Amino acid sequence: MSQRPEKLVIAISSRALFNLQDSHRVFEEQGLEAFSAYQIERENDVLEKGDAFPLVEKFLQINGRLEGDPRVEVILLSRNSADTGLRVFNSVEHYGLNITRAAFCNGESPYRYIAPFGCHLFLSTDGRDVRHALEQGVAAATLIAGGARQRRDDTLRFAFDGDAVIFSDEAEQIFKRDGLAAFTAAERASAQKPLGGGPFKGFLEALQRLQAEFGADDCPIRTALVTARSAPAHERVIRTLRAWNIRIDESVFLGGLPKGEFLRAFGADVFFDDQPSHCASAAEHVATGHVPHGIANQDA
Incomplete structure (x- = not known):
């Protein structure tokens, strides 16, 4: 049975x-x-x-x-x-x-x-x-109350930041403490080592199990990773998702560009990010959820 x-x-x-x-x-x-x-x-x-x-x-x-x-x-x-x-x-x-x-x-x-x-x-x-x-x-x-806009179709679109949301904030701690150069060097050195899981890993896994019940052409759910990371820090992210056996439909590595326009282009029904400033900016374009987790929120 x-x-x-x-x-x-x-x-x-x-x-x-x-x-x-x-x-x-x-x-x-x-x-x-x-x-x-x-x-x-x-x-x-x-x-x-x-x-x-x-x-x-x-x-x-x-x-x-x-x-x-x-x-x-x-x-x-x-x-x-x-x-x-x-x-x-x-x-x-x-x-x-x-x-x-x-x-x-x-x-x-x-x-x-x-x-x-x-x-x-x-x-x-x-x-x-x-x-x-x-x-x-x-x-x-x-x-966060803001300019929520709904894409006019039946596809449900979830967008996620990476560090401190899908992944742990271990890399973000290095960035906050030692700066971009140290972060980039650390991520290059740890490219083969999967990141730890963040608070949304379990939800993303459950979401993917639901997606798997549909065919590739008729799935009503799409996911996107929208992160400020850029090459070469992208490799560890890709290898981490592969190690977890999690597939993201779209991955956008912005290298520090504002996320709002990209989220609107994706048509996100909701976007999750740990950084209050990123959330405030994104909320002008899509419904946004602030995830008060990790080093960016320790003093909040």
């Missing part, structure tokens, strides 16, 4: 899925009681789509492309109470999103439910929750 494939599970906060800026402002300025009254009074008003909505919509469409049990799932995690969260679920139903599992935590952080739900990725607008998820070993990112 063949074993059923593992389901790919993404957890998302309600503020990432929907635009809750107005109600969050009420919470910040007037407190929980006013926020609850605001939400209940408007629970039949449909929320506007948030920065992660296009990503979630495309992700859930994958289930319609495969026979048998659903292969992907989205879990809703929220600091709302179930009572005030009714507006969120009403909006989920309005948009036809097949989201059936959720945790409403009434002001507390929902990150503790990520592991029990078996989540591979957590997206939130709350940096504290994201850091807690990373500490649990789950790929996680803080979504």
Whole structure:
């Protein structure tokens, strides 16, 4: 009897899925009681789509492309109470999103439910929750509000930075401490030695297993590595992915050029990077998730 494939599970906060800026402002300025009254009074008003909505919509469409049990799932995690969260679920139903599992935590952080739900990725607008998820070993990112633009097709496009995201930050530590020349020399000397895994390695592996269930010509998922690295530091990256048996659809080695235009050309539905400055720039072009991991975030 063949074993059923593992389901790919993404957890998302309600503020990432929907635009809750107005109600969050009420919470910040007037407190929980006013926020609850605001939400209940408007629970039949449909929320506007948030920065992660296009990503979630495309992700859930994958289930319609495969026979048998659903292969992907989205879990809703929220600091709302179930009572005030009714507006969120009403909006989920309005948009036809097949989201059936959720945790409403009434002001507390929902990150503790990520592991029990078996989540591979957590997206939130709350940096504290994201850091807690990373500490649990789950790929996680803080979504940055910006110029999210959706490519108008059904292909879901994930773009990743390399160091401190897919890979460990061991090479980036040398760059930060000793500069570009030392980094380049170290990477050339270690070209045959695979890098350690970063927080998104497991998610990328799960994503590739899902891609493998489709033919090469009809896969609804594409991946891209978009990195500031250039030759000769590219070789270690390529050999590391080969050692992990991970295939990236597109690899872009920019040699320090800004990433935004390249991400827009790829049509990324979301881009993950550890550098706050890179994230701010990329967010002008595509939905961007900051991964608060590694040496670039030690003082953040």
